[in-house]
Amino acid sequence: MRPWRVAVRGHSMEPALREGDWVLVFPPRGRPRPGDVVLVRDPQERARLLLKRVAEVRSDGVFVLGDRRDHSRDSRAFDAIPFVDVVGRAAFRYAPLRRFGPIGRA
Amino acid sequence: MLARLLKPTTVAYAHCDIPCGIYDPTPAKIAADTVAKMVEKINALDKSATDFTTRGNFVRMVVVKEQHAEICKKELQVLWSDYFKPEHLEKFPKLHDTFWKALKLASKNKQSVDAQAAADLQAAVKEISDMFWATKK
Numbered sequence: 144m145r146p147w148r149v150a151v152r153g154h155s156m157e158p159a160l161r162e163g164d165w166v167l168v169f170p171p172r173g174r175p176r177p178g179d180v181v182l183v184r185d186p187q188e189r190a191r192l193l194l195k196r197v198a199e200v201r202s203d204g205v206f207v208l209g210d211r212r213d214h215s216r217d218s219r220a221f222d223a224i225p226f227v228d229v230v231g232r233a234a235f236r237y238a239p240l241r242r243f244g245p246i247g248r249a
Numbered sequence: 250m251l252a253r254l255l256k257p258t259t260v261a262y263a264h265c266d267i268p269c270g271i272y273d274p275t276p277a278k279i280a281a282d283t284v285a286k287m288v289e290k291i292n293a294l295d296k297s298a299t300d301f302t303t304r305g306n307f308v309r310m311v312v313v314k315e316q317h318a319e320i321c322k323k324e325l326q327v328l329w330s331d332y333f334k335p336e337h338l339e340k341f342p343k344l345h346d347t348f349w350k351a352l353k354l355a356s357k358n359k360q361s362v363d364a365q366a367a368a369d370l371q372a373a374v375k376e377i378s379d380m381f382w383a384t385k386k
Contacts, residue, residue, distance in 0.1 A: 147258060148257040148258055149257050157263075182261055191262060192262065193263070194261045194263045220385070237255070
């Protein structure tokens with residue numbers, strides 16, 4: 144079970160994730176928990192992957208929000224993400240080196 | 250070699266859809282409602298009154314009406330060009346026509362004090378708003 148290496152683009156998850164950060168994403172083990180940063184399929188553009196934080200776990204999926212509410216397109220626009228579209232959990236930032244470290248559950 | 254091992258294989262978006270990606274027809278609705286309200290207030294003024302207070306009120310209402318007609322137009326233009334996508338056009342074949350007429354109505358409301366034109370603008374914005382929310386379902 145190898146983690147995926149994912150490059151971050153965009154500003155909606157600052158300061159936890161910045162544009163240009165490289166992160167490790169692990170396949171989900173069980174259901175995501177509130178506060179997790181998850182990699183999800185964009186419901187409006189299925190080929191695209193999004194990184195957002197889980198605000199609420201619902202019966203039908205996860206309601207995700209960007210940390211920067213004013214600069215984020217998230218579940219407020221497209222509603223909860225079904226569990227099958229949660230690709231993984233972003234757990235670790237490995238580059239740039241000065242930002243090396245775990246991604247907290249906020 | 251090491252660099253290649255470390256380099257990410259995927260890009261993910263901590264998405265912000267610059268500019269912002271926050272689209273909402275509500276500001277257009279508020280602007281259209283303001284236009285209608287100003288038309289109503291202007292028409293309620295005493296047309297024979299020549300005192301400065303009445304004249305001042307008249308000028309102020311006209312200014313607000315024109316400003317909000319312009320705001321309405323801008324808000325609709327952003328929805329039209331930035332929010333709505335080709336797949337929405339497939340779902341709503343009248344999309345372009347509806348927007349085009351709504352923008353013309355916004356201009357008409359700038360030029361005139363016309364309760365019918367104001368009501369038509371409100372109806373056009375409502376139609377667009379309904380399409381917008383239908384895409385969110």
